Amino acid sequence: MAKIKIKLVKSKIGTPELHRKTIQALGLKKIGQVVEKEDTPQIRGMIHQVDYMVKIID
Known part of the structure; x- marks a missing residue:
C-alpha cells in the first residue's frame, strides 16, 4: 500500500x-x-481533522 509523509508544522x-x-x-x-x-x-480522516497543524510532504 502507498505511504504518506506527514509533518507537524504548528x-x-x-x-x-x-x-x-x-x-x-x-x-x-x-x-x-x-x-x-x-x-x-x-489516516486521511485524522489528517483532515488537524489539517491546520500538519502538512503532507511529497
Whole structure:
C-alpha cells in the first residue's frame, strides 16, 4: 500500500484536547517532525481533522 509523509508544522499548545490526541496518535511529538504512515482512509480522516497543524510532504 502507498505511504504518506506527514509533518507537524504548528504547535499543539492552545488546541482542543481531541486534536492533541489525534496528533499523538499520528506519532507526532515535535514541530518539524516527519512520520511516514500507510495511506488509509482512517489516516486521511485524522489528517483532515488537524489539517491546520500538519502538512503532507511529497
